[in-house]
Amino acid sequence: MPENRTEISELGEFGLIERLNQDVILRNPSTLKGIGDDAAVIEAGDHVKVVTTDLLIEGVHFDLSYAPLTHVGFKAVAVNVSDIAAMNAIPTQITVSIALSNRFSVEAVEDLYAGINAACEHYGVDLVGGDTTASRGGLVISVTAIGEAQKDQVSYRSGAKVNDILCVTGDLGSALIGLQILEREKQVYLANPDMKPDLEKYDVVTGRQLKPDARMDIIHELREMDIVPTSMMDVSDGLASEIFHICKASNVGALIYEDKLPIDKQTFDTAVELNLDPITCVLNGGEDYELLFTIDQKDFAKLEKHPDIHFIGHMTKAEEGKFLVTKSGTAVQLKAQGWKHF
Amino acid sequence: MPENRTEISELGEFGLIERLNQDVILRNPSTLKGIGDDAAVIEAGDHVKVVTTDLLIEGVHFDLSYAPLTHVGFKAVAVNVSDIAAMNAIPTQITVSIALSNRFSVEAVEDLYAGINAACEHYGVDLVGGDTTASRGGLVISVTAIGEAQKDQVSYRSGAKVNDILCVTGDLGSALIGLQILEREKQVYLANPDMKPDLEKYDVVTGRQLKPDARMDIIHELREMDIVPTSMMDVSDGLASEIFHICKASNVGALIYEDKLPIDKQTFDTAVELNLDPITCVLNGGEDYELLFTIDQKDFAKLEKHPDIHFIGHMTKAEEGKFLVTKSGTAVQLKAQGWKHF
Known part of the structure; x- marks a missing residue:
């Protein structure tokens, strides 16, 4: 057992992130901006890519007793696109990973993806990858969005x-x-x-x-x-x-x-x-x-x-x-x- | 209630993914390869970026009764780097999102990140972003890795x-x-x-x-x-x-x-x-x-x-x-x- 036990609530979300970030070292010259903005900024030849990610947990970020799965899917994409927008960039690709229990039917997963696909069409982004796995608890959705901008267009x-x-x-x-x-x-x-x-x-x-x-x-x-x-x-x-x-x-x-x-x-x-x-x-x-x-x-x-x-x-x-x-x-x-x- | 209920187990993981992918439309010319390989491939000026993501769920992918958190952190990065390697690309950046319950102390989260940081050093990648949130269940770790290669170097x-x-x-x-x-x-x-x-x-x-x-x-x-x-x-x-x-x-x-x-x-x-x-x-x-x-x-x-x-x-x-x-x-x-x- 560890000698000290500090509760996460003592630090809060921002405090925890700050503490974890102390040990982060950037090694690649292509990393123009790491943690600390709405998205990371990465050199990409004649332009830059911006990358952001959000994790949505059932019971924390959404409640399926009143949120339809299509809306949850749309929102999962929209909140990531919003972070790309916040860098003054245009979103181009997303990845979507989901973890789900056998409480969900194939039809329910299709509803979720109908929302994800509607958001992809609305924002003009491509769903390019992801991971699908079992969950012991509720639904987990992890979205990563990638966007692009000219280097001098990025707003930090x-x-x-x-x-x-x-x-x-x-x-x-x-x-x-x-x-x-x-x-x-x-x-x-x-x-x-x-x-x-x-x-x-x-x-x-x-x-x-x-x-x-x-x-x-x-x-x-x-x-x-x-x-x-x-x-x-x-x-x-x-x-x-x-x-x-x-x-x-x-x-x-x-x-x-x-x-x-x-x-x-x-x-x-x-x-x-x-x-x-x-x-x-x-x-x-x-x-x-x-x-x-x-x-x-x-x-x-x-x-x-x-x-x-x-x-x-x-x-x-x-x-x-x-x-x-x-x-x-x-x-x-x-x-x-x-x-x-x- | 939906009229039909198809169990996910009837399709299996690959069957489910295949079914969901039917509705995916690629709109951006920068998307060189979407779903269907170890990583997506995205145009990036004079080279390409490859992007992959994996979701690790406690009780499904790791068991904390015998897996030390530092190893879990290292492995979460390694499995994504492996997908970048599988495209014949060099990993450069990762994002890491975690969801955790109050069962975890700050010290436990630091152990997890010690493993993540050790993997970043080992593979020469930069931790550039992520999300930290509460979980109603066990630990959830979502990692997205980005790598780069010359366009003609990519192995599909x-x-x-x-x-x-x-x-x-x-x-x-x-x-x-x-x-x-x-x-x-x-x-x-x-x-x-x-x-x-x-x-x-x-x-x-x-x-x-x-x-x-x-x-x-x-x-x-x-x-x-x-x-x-x-x-x-x-x-x-x-x-x-x-x-x-x-x-x-x-x-x-x-x-x-x-x-x-x-x-x-x-x-x-x-x-x-x-x-x-x-x-x-x-x-x-x-x-x-x-x-x-x-x-x-x-x-x-x-x-x-x-x-x-x-x-x-x-x-x-x-x-x-x-x-x-x-x-x-x-x-x-x-x-x-x-x-x-x-």
Whole structure:
């Protein structure tokens, strides 16, 4: 038995990753960026490949009592494509490995792959490999996505500069609210199986939770407008947490404005119904899969009228910290609560 | 509920994969080879990248009651590197995702990564990314490996020609025998925890099961000798099964000779002790991670004296079938039993 036993919960997911990464040594000159961004960056002749991977575990990342397998398959691809988008790259290939128990029929696996194939078509990626094996527990899905970009097109987390404008796409907090609704209706159903869940009025939020869409549309538009974000990442753990990542990697601070934060009306109303603070949901809700990025001020005019890009603040000097200016004009320190799996 | 329910066991792993692959469409010109070889092949400017992935599940692929976590970590990398080797490529990067329950301490995870890092050093690859998450069940490890090669250096399963010589590295069957011994000693221990397992005399076979080594040494030697195998794959599911794969992909037959099949002395003796037929172990044992490849006859002289490459037969016309010539001179039809997870 080991002399010391440190619980993983003491370190948290980020703490554990940081500790494990201490011993990583990069040996290949083709490795342009290893751990620490949305994807790794690898030299590939005249361009670069970006590589990312995500593991989805039944009971942790999805609940088959309300998530259809086709949606789970689609989402497994979308969350990886979102990481490729976050590097300002175009996804090209994926591998998909699954582990499943004999609880799953061939037809169920086909439903899962119908979702995977639909996502491949939607994002224009090729399913090129994988592994299929038995599981002693629930369904496990591991997806690796590969994308490509020109070397000078890649947006890292580390490129934000003081006075860059902080932008976010779409709206935030919906996926978290969708999860709350799905969990509530599941409990209602478990307590009384005759009760039919009424999910119609929650279609936006549940849709954002069950079948998120990676924002490749934005990446293609940025290319057409010849804009390379100075830094970028996707919002998977919550806006505040992601702002902290960019600030740390870029050695800058940030000032954001409450009245600029985008929230969908159904998300807002449902948050109120659930007695949740909508702004807290926007700041700390996970799984939005929107893009958070910074642009040089010279690019602002090109994006100013974009209907789905919101300018929520700007970057400051690192020593000025990270603050949210509330609607009443008070500056409060941002806290990164993030999304905890452990 | 679906109207039909087909059990996965009715199709088997290969049948399921074949069925799922029917719906896969390749859209990107950069995808040179998708599903169906040891790794996918992707265009990368002046060279190609090869990509492979493997999922290792506790209780299916490893048993922590006798496999130390450092060995599990090393093996998770080695089996992926073996697939890169099987394409005649050099591994350069890996990603590693893990799912773990709170049964694992930080120190246990560090042991696992000590093995992963040792394998990275041994094979000269960089750990460039991954995902860490909670698991409801046992430990799950998903590794994706990336390698590189010149386009004309890649060895596919499909390139074997009639009269090519069939070669295999090292020896076969040891990992299967090692597994039998480890399982036997586990049962002895479970029945009587005071019994200390005596594994010393089984060091070779248990070592081959717990910490296999991918044959990158052979790949480097082949390059130095300027030999590109006409076809290649690694022996992970059993020699006979792999010969079937090469024959199918290359549309050829095969004739192999029992007296040419390489088996280690300890493996032979232990097989006999366990009342197993050594040749059956060589033909159908899994997880050997040796290389099976074909060469053009013109390259034979260069390899003839290699101490660790065995010439076990040659390729024939497809209609001549797949046969094993026994020591007594009888030709018997080869059967691919392979390694079944379902």
